[in-house]
Amino acid sequence: xxxxxxxxxxxxxxxxxxxxxxxxxxxxxxxxxxxxxxxxxxxxxxxxxxxxxxxxxxxxxxxxxxxxxxxxxxxxxxxxxxxxxxxxxxxxxxxxxxxxxxxxxxxxxxxxxxxxxxxxxxxxxxxxxxxxxxxxxxx
Amino acid sequence: xxxxxxxxxxxxxxxxxxxxxxxxxxxxxxxxxxxxxxxxxxxxxxxxxxxxxxxxxxxxxxxxxxxxxxxxxxxxxxxxxxxxxxxxxxxxxxxxxxxxxxxxxxxxxxxxxxxxxxxxxxxxxxxxxxxxxxxxxxxxxxxxxxxxxxxxxxxxxxxxxxxxxxxxxxxxxxxxxxxxxxxxxxxxxxxxxxxxxxxxxxxxxxxxxxxxxxxxxxxxxxxxxxxxxxxxxxxxxxxxxxxxxxxxxxxxxxxxxxxxxxxxxxxxxxxxxxxxxxxxxxxxxxxxxxxxxxxxxxxxxxxxxxxxxxxxxxxxxxxxxxxxxxxxxxxxxxxxxxxxxxxxxxxxxxxx
Numbered sequence: 234x235x236x237x238x239x240x241x242x243x244x245x246x247x248x249x250x251x252x253x254x255x256x257x258x259x260x261x262x263x264x265x266x267x268x269x270x271x272x273x274x275x276x277x278x279x280x281x282x283x284x285x286x287x288x289x290x291x292x293x294x295x296x297x298x299x300x301x302x303x304x305x306x307x308x309x310x311x312x313x314x315x316x317x318x319x320x321x322x323x324x325x326x327x328x329x330x331x332x333x334x335x336x337x338x339x340x341x342x343x344x345x346x347x348x349x350x351x352x353x354x355x356x357x358x359x360x361x362x363x364x365x366x367x368x369x370x371x372x
Numbered sequence: 373x374x375x376x377x378x379x380x381x382x383x384x385x386x387x388x389x390x391x392x393x394x395x396x397x398x399x400x401x402x403x404x405x406x407x408x409x410x411x412x413x414x415x416x417x418x419x420x421x422x423x424x425x426x427x428x429x430x431x432x433x434x435x436x437x438x439x440x441x442x443x444x445x446x447x448x449x450x451x452x453x454x455x456x457x458x459x460x461x462x463x464x465x466x467x468x469x470x471x472x473x474x475x476x477x478x479x480x481x482x483x484x485x486x487x488x489x490x491x492x493x494x495x496x497x498x499x500x501x502x503x504x505x506x507x508x509x510x511x512x513x514x515x516x517x518x519x520x521x522x523x524x525x526x527x528x529x530x531x532x533x534x535x536x537x538x539x540x541x542x543x544x545x546x547x548x549x550x551x552x553x554x555x556x557x558x559x560x561x562x563x564x565x566x567x568x569x570x571x572x573x574x575x576x577x578x579x580x581x582x583x584x585x586x587x588x589x590x591x592x593x594x595x596x597x598x599x600x601x602x603x604x605x606x607x608x609x610x611x612x613x614x615x616x617x618x619x620x621x622x623x624x625x626x627x628x629x630x631x632x633x634x635x636x637x638x639x640x641x642x643x644x645x646x647x648x649x650x651x652x653x654x655x656x657x658x659x660x661x662x663x664x665x666x667x668x669x670x671x672x673x674x675x676x677x678x679x680x681x682x683x684x685x686x687x688x689x690x691x692x693x694x695x696x697x698x699x700x701x702x703x704x705x706x707x708x709x710x711x712x713x714x715x716x717x718x719x720x721x722x723x724x
Contacts, residue, residue: 259488259489259490260488261530261531261539261704261705261708261709262488262701262704262705262708263488263704263708264488264708265487265488268486279698281694281697281698282692282693282694282695282696282697282698282699283551283584283693283695283698283699283701284494284698284700284701286698286700302700304700305493305494306491306493306494306495306565307494307565307566307584307693308691308692309565309566309568309583309584309690309691309692309693310494310495310496310565310566312691313496313687313688313689313691330486331486331488331491332486332487332488334704334707334708335704335707335708335709335711335712336704336707336708336710336711337711338704338707340700340704342488342489342490342491343491344484344485344486344487344489344491344492345480345484345486345491346491346493347479347480351479351480352478352479353477353478353479353480353493354493355493356475356476356477356478357475357476358475358492358493358494358495358497359471359474359475359481359484359492359493359495360480360481360484360491360492360493361480361481361484361485361486361487361491361492
């Protein structure tokens with residue numbers, strides 16, 4: 234089922250404060266009023282710094298194909314986690330949940346990314362918001 | 373592909389059980405030991421290595437990952453207590469192991485939250501719990517001394533802790549977000565990823581290659597004086613010497629008002645009067661104690677000291693970090709600010 238499942242559910246989700254540690258002013262880049270959740274087919278993965286980007290084609294209910302870019306971890310962190318250029322091949326279907334860029338471009342932060350069988354794309358890490366700091370209990 | 377994740381996870385889990393490189397290749401034997409016994413064995417059988425020209429050898433790729441998440445300032449309720457108790461550490465070890473197990477679960481946790489923040493799958497992990505309650509180790513309360521009134525007036529760049537991102541120009545963003553520099557403290561203090569520190573020694577020089585934003589600190593060890601005070605830079609002018617087996621690096625000649633002392637160079641920018649004194653002390657094949665005294669008389673009421681361990685981990689290496697090549701965040705943040713302005717203007721026009 235290649236279609237946009239949910240596009241807008243503005244104001245439904247509670248948002249956590251963005252940590253100031255990542256290579257971003259997150260609140261500047263992504264729009265809390267524009268949640269995204271859809272399935273897409275990988276067209277390429279850009280191994281670039283400071284963050285990799287996953288390019289996908291998303292097919293809408295009307296059959297129209299829209300390219301999207303989903304931000305991923307830093308290539309360095311992916312490499313240390315065992316990723317290679319063959320880890321996410323063109324044609325792979327993935328599910329993405331996150332938020333769209335503030336300027337309305339088809340770029341998203343990809344809070345949760347899974348394969349279509351529900352398995353995490355990035356096993357070896359948490360999904361969604363950052364987990365509790367190591368050795369501490371989640372608040 | 374998923375086999376790779378399992379291999380990574382196994383490495384993480386093995387490291388968490390105390391199998392540092394002292395136990396490499398002896399996994400089955402090391403697995404029978406307690407972590408404390410492994411550390412004790414490594415400490416008693418180890419002689420500090422020397423370079424061919426006779427200097428203490430501190431080369432390797434080190435990471436501050438183990439203190440990811442440890443606050444710079446100690447929570448006030450912990451008072452002067454720098455270290456966790458054995459009981460608290462055991463709990464933190466248990467939490468860490470639980471997190472490692474959760475990380476290896478192949479499906480998304482049902483309570484995983486979606487937000488505009490940095491996704492959880494971006495982060496790297498500690499391999500063992502940090503023993504400290506704060507990164508600040510002196511003064512005894514573990515807190516950065518009071519900031520001087522004049523320093524409080526310095527603007528904090530967007531994305532460096534002021535949490536009010538609405539930039540008119542790329543120049544409003546932090547030097548980290550602009551891929552320029554994280555400063556000296558910000559390049560080694562533990563953050564959620566990219567904590568690699570590769571130390572390479574040559575006769576008369578030590579170089580520290582810092583992965584994220586790819587700094588290379590070339591440190592003369594020959595006793596030469598500092599550069600003229602008119603010559604200043606983001607990372608300052610370092611001079612090194614040995615005190616026993618400890619590498620001591622004194623750095624001055626900073627440009628002022630660039631980066632701060634919070635992770636990644638965030639927070640209130642420090643001044644051109646800052647002097648840093650770092651001490652790198654290798655304590656075992658794969659452990660090093662790092663301490664830095666921050667003395668900035670134009671910013672803080674007194675000097676203070678930050679310290680934490682650096683470790684070498686199986687398979688850990690620095691990778692290329694050409695920060696500018698795809699810094700879409702800058703584009704998105706600026707275009708996002710313009711979109712916000714348009715939205716606000718339209719709303720205001722509609723209200724009239």
